[in-house]
Amino acid sequence: MNRCIRRGAAFCALLLVALLVNAVRVQVLDAGAFAANPANRRILLARYHQPRGDILAGGRRITGSRRTGGPLRYARTYADGPLYAPVTGFASQIYGATLLEGTEDPLLAGTDPGLDAMPLWHEITRVQQRGGDVHTTIDPAAQRAAAEGLAGRKGAVAALDPATGRILALVSSPSYDPAALAGTGPAVKAAWSRLTTDQDQPMLDRAIRQTYPPGSTFKVVTAAAALESGLVKDPRARTDSPDPYRLPGTAVSLTNEGPGCVDASVYDAFRISCNTVFAKLGADLGPRGMVDQAERFGFNDTRLRIPTAVAPSHVDERMGLDQVAQSSIGQFDTTATPLQMAMVAAAVGNGGRLMRPYLVDKVTNYSGLTVAATSPRLLDQAVSRRTAGQLQQLMEAVVSRGTGGNAAIAGAVVGGKTGTAQHGLANIGTPYAWFISYAKPRASALASVAVAVVVEDAEALRADISGGGNAAPVARAVMRAVLDAQPGQAGQPGQPVPGGPQRMFGPPAGPTPPGPDPSGPASPEPLSPGPARPGPGPGPDYGRTFGRGSGRPGAPAFSRPSGN
Known part of the structure; x- marks a missing residue:
């Protein structure tokens, strides 16, 4: 009898152990799977x-x-x-x-x-x-300036702090009320x-989820590749660049909208945006030279998170020389998000150092204590400091005496690059108007803000659409909003940068910028010729995307501070 009782007790004990083991499996080991199951109400x-x-x-x-x-x-x-x-x-x-x-x-x-x-x-x-609470890096003044600058037009704006990678503005238009x-x-x-x-x-976040042909703004990357490789040793030396320029291996000739591009120096070709000069530079560099430089600026990065996923900007290395020539002026299969082009401008303004962009500054618990914070991280050394200085001279000339005069801000140094990209079947779509730029107080060696603006549906005749006319005023408003928050660094000590909002779409405040160099007038930004194939990025992520972004590859590093 005692033996039967013992056996029964042992069997019951085993059942209890099995029940406990199963409970541990369900409550602990499989808890994550149950939590992630969309059918679990x-x-x-x-x-x-x-x-x-x-x-x-x-x-x-x-x-x-x-x-x-x-x-x-x-x-x-x-x-x-x-x-x-x-x-x-x-x-x-x-x-x-x-x-x-x-x-x-x-x-x-x-x-x-x-x-x-x-x-x-x-x-x-x-x-x-x-x-807990998520504290973003967004500057409300810059965000509002970007939205008001677009004024309902279809497009996007991205702005960064070049020194840290903090995202100061992300605007997409049209928008919606969540x-x-x-x-x-x-x-x-x-x-x-x-x-x-x-x-x-x-619902499409055009600033990070839509890619566009970048047009002539990509000439910053081409100029960087030419300077870094030694193909161009002196930006002010004349080049061997015919106008028109026949694309290698084809009967197709590339032309420019204005005069002054025959054998123009890189300095002048950048200032007045000569397609022929930069197309030939790209062909001379070859696909590998162009792709290597573009990737140092962040192109072809499929792992970038801010912490939300960013559509990869694309430069194809499997191109013939004629396609490389077109890609070098921001056409063919070259595509970029506005955030990517802001990263290009930021790297130039930051002495060649490209910082990883991030949107979350810190997270705090319900008591207000910081539980995690983002530390700035170097993403890549895009170009040497010397090359960055040369690129700054090129970009600043665009604003002071080139196609980007509408971005000038009195009391600050502004560098920029205009772009106008064709797209659509047979290039019949309304050209995209681009402008990328950085701004810094004159007393500072590094930029305080970098901006990229793209306008999809500029309200103008096709021939009148330009990055300088349609996108540069928006970038100017955003840069000024950031500089206004830095008293004593631009304009008079403790005063905002001169020029009121009412002049956003007018000529730059202050003295008129110097006129064009004798080497050639600054014509409106020329259309970058096709064929252009827009690369649509991912659409709105309508699905359930729960989970910490900081734990994904490519996300900014969160560190737990020692105190609050």
């Missing part, structure tokens, strides 16, 4: 049973939460929703989350173990904390249907 209920943490710009909360009165107790609210939608994305109980709302969801929802004082214990218990997608009612579904079928794609 409990996760959705938990995510919205309390207010989410907030996203901040310039210390101000640009998101919030409101009670719904339903099973999903809270829904997202947005302050200046259309202005910051390219930064925040949306958080929807029906359609998931995008951009920062998606990549930083564990922090905002309170499920990230980093919010807990004992992360390992959190992994075991999975008790939900109150959501609050329209927060909630579960019929109005949310109607808004989703309207937004996702809109031909203007307001």
